[in-house]
Amino acid sequence: KKFMVFFDAPQKALADIGFTNRNRFRIESEVKAFNLYLMTGPDYKALLKEYTTLTGTQPLPPLWALGNLQGKYGYLSQIHASNVVDSIIKDKFPLDAILLDLYWYGKGIGDFRMGNLSWEQSNWPKPTDMINNFSSKNVNTVLISQPYILKTSENYHEADSLGFFATDSANNSFLIDDFWFGPASIIDIFDAKAADWFMQKHKPLIDQGIAGWWSDLGEPEKHPAGIKYKAGSGKNLNNLYGHTWAKTTSSFYRKNYPNQRVFNLIRSGYAGTQRYSTFPRSGDVKRSWAGLKAQLPIMLTMSMSGIPYMHSDVGGYAEGVFNEELYTRWVQLGVFSPIFRPHGDKHPTEPIYYSEETRKIVRNLLNLRYELIPYIYTMAYQQTVHGKPLVRPLMYEQDDDYLLDKYDLYYFGDNLLVAPILEAGANSRRVDLPIGTWLDFFTGEEYYGGRTIEAGAPISKIPVFVKAGSFIPTIKAQTSLPLIQTDNLTITYYYHNDVTKASGELYLDDGKSPDAIKKGNYQLFSFSAQNSDKELSIDISHNDGVYLLRPGRREIELLVKNLPGRPENVRVDGKGVEFRYVPKDKQVQVKFTMGSAPVNIKIK
Structure with a gap:
């Protein structure tokens, strides 16, 4: 049996795991009492299921959050941001959001204005018009916000007089003199009145059309010794600050915007923070190959800790040089990550500023992500309902301890295996295929698992493999995601004769309603396949x-890949239909219309 220990205490603690005494697991904490949970299960998958049952799963994201979320440090003005959005769209890159860093409320060094929570008017003269213009193009606006208020801010005196800041030993607002942005105090997020006051300052911006928040510096980034809150000392509450801020944001939306899903980009939290619709970033990572490589263990271990949407700044954030190869390889990883969000300082984060070759590769990759949105959104549903991680280390699916430190490839949902390129100049890489039969996602080449292969990876390709017996639902690539356009839906089944039974599912809803699952306002498709020596039978149904x-009705294109030869006939609900067989791809193509009734397809 496997076991998991959850030490539920946010204070500083020491874990001695077999170091002092090989057979002893010792945990020490300064607090007198804390909760300790011991979970057991037959494998790591069962352990994570137990843990998410305890700490919760993440609500469905707004659909647009799974698209291209363009950020940069930073867009300096309304004109700058508008030009970038228009240029990205003109160059035929899909786009769902633009993230505005601290220049939306200030001018930068010497004039930050952190804590004003209002637009810097000289550079952003008509923000409502800008937001509405973006919205008309299905581009959402996300703003950065921090829990610190500079002493020079127009909101400082009010918060100070109301006692809404963390305090010092004399119960005065704790002024952090050496804060990088200037002397500031931090909101007492643990005080319900202070938290509500802080969120009320955000409300006019939400009413203006802001679709989500980038909650930054919530570690808290600067947290001096001796700082205290009404709920206790800063020392004991440090690790709960970001978590409580996320809970505050979620509760505020639930009360004031009950029909809106929350998007909250964070970089700190605690066990259970996922319950509050958080999308963690891995921080200001270095723009380097080492920085890229580090993202896989971060993403996968956080995923196995119940935090499903961990992701990185695509392209890298800090330092480094302009490097088209690194940028392309990072985009490839990002496309097969829970969230795709380019962000960085100094060097371009937008594909429009790269060479024609790189732009073409990135455009194809982004279109691929948008084609896969039905598959990715179903992954999100499975996380919400069943606690299944979107990205998974190999040991989650294959219970072998030797895989514990294997982080250079991973599962993307149930059916795809992703092997990112992590070295400069590489045109191929070794891939340790898990047990089973696998097909190259792009070429259809067949491989038996349980062995190591050398996978080709020219700059335009990331090695991705699909498990035999998989159903992958896709759509034609959209330019944005106000809704998944499923009037025309493609369902691809990856056939192999050794797979006698297979199943899959597809989740669809309006992409917006927080209570879609609870109220039953969704459509859940079920796919099943049964394979005999002479016939493949596929059933498709849904809950209506x-x-x-x-x-009300959909045009379905069923593709069956890796079929060894041309079928004698294809029947849909017992009636013979026309079909197309492509020998080169070993693929059968069948088209039919589907309403509320189940459909059976037999290929003989």
Whole structure:
């Protein structure tokens, strides 16, 4: 049996795991009492299921959050941001959001204005018009916010007089003199009145059309010794600050915007922070090959800790040089990550500023992500309902201890295996294929697992493999994601004769309603396949759930890949139909219309 220990105490602690005494697991904490949970299970998958049952799963994200979220440090003005959005769209890159860093409220060094929570008018003269213009193009606006208020801010005196800051030993607002942005105090997020006051300052911006928040510096970044809150000392509450801030944001939306899903980009939290619709970034990572390589263990271990949407600044954030190869390889990783969000300082983060070759590669990659949105959104549903991680280390699916430190490839959902390129100049890489039969996602080449292969990886390709017996639902690539356009839906089944039974599912809803699952306002498709020596039978059905703008009928294209030869006939609900067979791809193509009734397809 496997076991997991959850030490539920945010204070500083020491874990001695077999170091002093090989057979002893010792945990020490300064607090007198804390909760300790011991979970057991037959494998790591069962352990994570137990842990998410305890700490919770993440609500469904707004659909647009799974698209291209463009950021940079930083867009300096309304004109700058508008030009970038228009240029990205003009160059035919899909786009769902623009993230505005601290220049939206200040001018930068010497004039930060942190804590004003209002637009810097000289550079952003008509923000409502800008937001509405972006929205008309299905581009959402996300703003950065911090829990610190500079002493020079227009909100400082009010918060200070109300006692809404963390305090010092004399119960005065604790002024952090050496804060990088200037002398400031931090909001007492543990005080309900202070937290509500802080969120009320955000409300006019939400009403203006801001779609989500980038909650920055919530570690807290600067947290001097001796600082205290009404709930206790800063020392004991340090690790709960970001978590409590996320909870505050979620509760505020639930009360004031009950029909809106929350998008909250964070970089700190605690066990259970996922319950509050958080999307953690790995921080200001170095723009280097080492920085890229470090993202896999971060993403995968956080995923195995119940935090499903950990991701990185695509392209790297800090230092480094302009490097098109590194940028391309990071984009490839990002496309197969829970969240795709380019962000960085100094060097371009937008594909429009790269060479024609790189732009073409990145455009194809982004279109691929948007084609896979039905698959990715179903992964999000499975996380919310079942606690299944979106990205998974090999040991989650294959219970072998030797895989514990294997982080250079991973599962993307149930069916895809991703092997990112992590070295400069590499045109191929070794891939340790898990047990089973695998097909190259791009070429269809077949491999038996349980062995190591050398996978080709020219700059335009990331090695991705699909498990035999998988159903992968896709759509035609969209330019944005106000809704998954499923009037025309492609379902691809990856055939192999050794797979006698297979199943899959597809989740669809309006992409917006927080209570879609609870209220039954969704459509859940079930796919199943049964394979005999002479016939492949595929059944497709759904719950006939209703949601806003759901198509009543859909045109379905069923692709069966890796079929060894041309079928004698294809029947849909017992009737012979025309089909197309492509020998080069070993692929059968069948088209039919589907309404509320189940459909059976037999290929003989």
